Amino acid sequence: GAGVSQSPRYKVAKRGQDVALRCDPISGHVSLFWYQQALGQGPEFLTYFQNEAQLDKSGLPSDRFFAERPEGSVSTLKIQRTQQEDSAVYLCASSSPSRGIPYEQYFGPGTRLTVT
Amino acid sequence: AQTVTQSQPEMSVQEAETVTLSCTYDTSESDYYLFWYKQPPSRQMILVIRQEAYKQQNATENRFSVNFQKAAKSFSLKISDSQLGDAAMYFCAYRSGEGTYKYIFGTGTRLKVLA
Secondary structure (H helix, E strand, O other): OOOOEEEOOEEEEOOOOOEEEEEEOOOOOOEEEEEEEOOOOOOEEEEEEEOOEEEEOOOOOOOOEEEEOOOOOOEEEEEOOOOHHHOEEEEEEEEOHHHOOOOOOEEOOOEEEEEO | OOEEEOOOOEEEEEOOOOEEEOOEEEOOOOOEEEEEEEEOOOOOOEEEEEEEOOOOOOOEEOOEEEEEEOOOOEEEEEEOOOOHHHOEEEEEEEEEOOOOOOEEEOOOEEEEEEO
8 A cells, every 4th residue: 555554453462461563664765654542642752763763762652662673664553561640542654754855744534552 | 942732633524614723823933834734544735825924915815815913913714615535634834934943833624524
């Protein structure tokens, strides 16, 4: 497909379980971002990759959150020992600075995580 | 640190009428970009319009236009000839001209379009 895809679209986890959320960016996009969107709020930045390098992880809320992008394409956001406050929509976005446009980000449909 | 404020949690507009959504931001940077994104119930964020801070001319995309007041740090979105399909959450976003290019979002404005 031409857009950013994310899987699963919905995930229900029991408190304490580990979860893994996947993002497939637009082919050729160098930059990849993860955001967390709580109910009724705007998205908040979690982490940023340029190719396989994680250049900014300042938004990750705790050391239970871990993200990787080992081959510079697909990325996985992992949350260990999930807590109820982790319930949110997790958005992935990609962009391509090489195109010379002002770095607009293209978003996926998100994964809604509910921790019970 | 940069902040983005959307002071209108919800707005309503009659179909075919015009509505303006407000956004203010705070920054000490001179190089930055501003965006409006639309998020329908399906959740996929769609870019509506963007504005480069160095450009004085307001951006326009069909029925969507912005009023960019750099000195006042204001970036409002005007939707003309509103359509039922415009109903969604609208987010204003700020992006620095350097660094990691992450977006800083406002809290959003829910737009209802009345038939």
